[in-house]
Amino acid sequence: MSHPQRARQRTALAYEIAADPHWASAGATRLAGALELPGRRASRTNAGTPYNLSVYDLALELDRAIEEFAHRHGHGAEVPTGRTALANYAATLVEASDDARLDYDQLRLTHDLRAALTIGDAxxxxxxxxxxxxxxxxxxxxxxxxxxxxxxxxxxxxxxxxxxxxxxxxxxxxxxxxxxxxxxxx
Ligand SMILES: [Zn+2]
Known part of the structure; x- marks a missing residue:
């Protein structure tokens, strides 16, 4: 491989958001008008508030998409469970074929776009x-x-x-x- 791993190592935006105490707090996203969000980094002192389903769903959707990707390109092999194991398995599939690389990069960009739009930072x-x-x-x-x-x-x-x-x-x-x-x- 002439350019192994390139930008693929970056964490998916959906996971970054889901792990961020600000975005994971209830009410951090407003479906009616994401672009109207004022300062995106609000206080991190409200860790006790319920989880924000909107950003949590983004991460779950990406999990599902990567799982489907693994089934598409895994040729019937068993797909590991768990976010880290799944990500590692997907990475091996990406390195193994150009088709899988294109498919994966499209999948990641689609989900990064959706995540960025959801937090009003696209x-x-x-x-x-x-x-x-x-x-x-x-x-x-x-x-x-x-x-x-x-x-x-x-x-x-x-x-x-x-x-x-x-x-x-x-x-x-x-x-x-x-x-x-x-x-x-x-
Ligand atoms: Zn046009």
């Missing part, structure tokens, strides 16, 4: 991704009617019809970003 990560349709840096985080996070392209000409902005799933944004990330360097 400007940087979303700002690195172009709209898959018009290739502009024009994406903002929005919610679908079902309540999941998505990205909306602000370019009027990219609208699917007049007055209806193009909405892209986070998975599509991530897939486009990961499959084209080497274009500039090539």
């Amino acid at each position: 400007d940087e990560i979303l700002g690195k991704c172009v709209c898959p349709a018009c290739l502009c840096w024009s994406l903002i985080g929005t919610r679908t009617p079902a309540g999941d996070w998505a990205a909306t392209c602000r370019i009027l000409r990219c609208a699917t019809e007049p007055g209806t902005p193009r909405v892209i799933t986070l998975a599509e944004v991530a897939r486009h970003h990961i499959t084209h990330r080497d274009d500039v360097a090539a």
Whole structure:
């Protein structure tokens, strides 16, 4: 491997958030308007408050996604349980095949995007991704009617019809970003 492990060692944002006493506290996220969050580092003195289900769910969703990834690429082998064992197993699968690497990187970016949007701190990560349709840096985080996070392209000409902005799933944004990330360097 010419570039082993690269950025993959970084802890997933969902896990970082779930481990952060501030974000893990009840009421730290506001589903109605994450972007309105004021100072994101509030006091850490409220450790006794109930766990915040919203950020806890982010970590659980990522656990599930990595488990599914392991089943997809493990060729029927038994998938270990536990976050650390699962992460280590996923890392071996990633090193073993390019398909698995692409799949994993897309999965991680999708979940990092969702986690960042949930805590209202997605400007940087979303700002690195172009709209898959018009290739502009024009994406903002929005919610679908079902309540999941998505990205909306602000370019009027990219609208699917007049007055209806193009909405892209986070998975599509991530897939486009990961499959084209080497274009500039090539
Ligand atoms: Zn667009």
